[in-house]
Amino acid sequence: MKNLARTPNDIGHAIRQARKAKKLTQKELAERSGVWQETISKVENGLSDTKLETVFDIFAALDLEIQVQGRSKGSSESFADIF
Amino acid sequence: MKNLARTPNDIGHAIRQARKAKKLTQKELAERSGVWQETISKVENGLSDTKLETVFDIFAALDLEIQVQGRSKGSSESFADIF
DNA sequence: AAATTTCATGATCCATAGATCATAATGTCA
DNA sequence: TGACATTATGATCTATGGATCATGAAATTT
Numbered sequence: 001m002k003n004l005a006r007t008p009n010d011i012g013h014a015i016r017q018a019r020k021a022k023k024l025t026q027k028e029l030a031e032r033s034g035v036w037q038e039t040i041s042k043v044e045n046g047l048s049d050t051k052l053e054t055v056f057d058i059f060a061a062l063d064l065e066i067q068v069q070g071r072s073k074g075s076s077e078s079f080a081d082i083f
Numbered sequence: 084m085k086n087l088a089r090t091p092n093d094i095g096h097a098i099r100q101a102r103k104a105k106k107l108t109q110k111e112l113a114e115r116s117g118v119w120q121e122t123i124s125k126v127e128n129g130l131s132d133t134k135l136e137t138v139f140d141i142f143a144a145l146d147l148e149i150q151v152q153g154r155s156k157g158s159s160e161s162f163a164d165i166f
Numbered sequence: 167a168a169a170t171t172t173c174a175t176g177a178t179c180c181a182t183a184g185a186t187c188a189t190a191a192t193g194t195c196a
Numbered sequence: 197t198g199a200c201a202t203t204a205t206g207a208t209c210t211a212t213g214g215a216t217c218a219t220g221a222a223a224t225t226t
Contacts, residue, residue: 035184036184038185038187039183039185042183049182049183050183050184054183054184
């Protein structure tokens with residue numbers, strides 16, 4: 001399960017997926033990340049040009065991290081394409 | 084070379100490193116990414132809470148992508164710690 | 167060392183992110 | 197179906213990101 005991300009939308013998808021995997025509601029995630037539920041909703045749906053700080057706050061709460069890497073030579077599919 | 088990132092600062096470092104690796108000046112990167120040189124400077128130095136869109140614009144120009152993953156069990160070192 | 171290039175910083179302006187509150191829409195389940 | 201939980205949306209307000217221009221500080225080159 002590799003979650004490649006090349007757009008804010010991809011990040012939103014990754015977050016939603018991770019949150020669901022941990023069986024958390026947006027509200028719960030909001031509480032432990034310090035980010036509002038409303039904001040999380042918008043981020044997951046790509047409805048706002050989120051700030052880095054916010055994403056990382058959410059990532060921390062979900063125990064996620066990011067790895068920056070050169071674009072995979074072969075597949076050019078972005079995370080969103082998988083869904 | 085694993086570029087783990089858990090903070091906006093880590094992203095800045097990763098960008099600077101990738102840019103240098105490609106032997107680009109901030110100005111050149113600015114041109115091909117559509118992001119201002121001044122902004123790139125601030126991002127690389129972690130002087131602004133950059134928006135996701137901006138980071139991805141820069142990533143695209145540097146042919147970078149992101150992989151979202153669970154936090155590495157063993158090492159807890161963030162990208163910044165390597166430097 | 168002087169000139170040139172590269173990078174940093176400071177100010178202004180406009181757009182928008184996120185906090186916050188209220189509420190609507192959707193989903194779930196007894 | 198009706199109640200309750202979850203998610204989405206909409207408005208307002210404040211703070212700040214990024215465009216833009218100007219210029220200062222560093223680094224590099226000749």
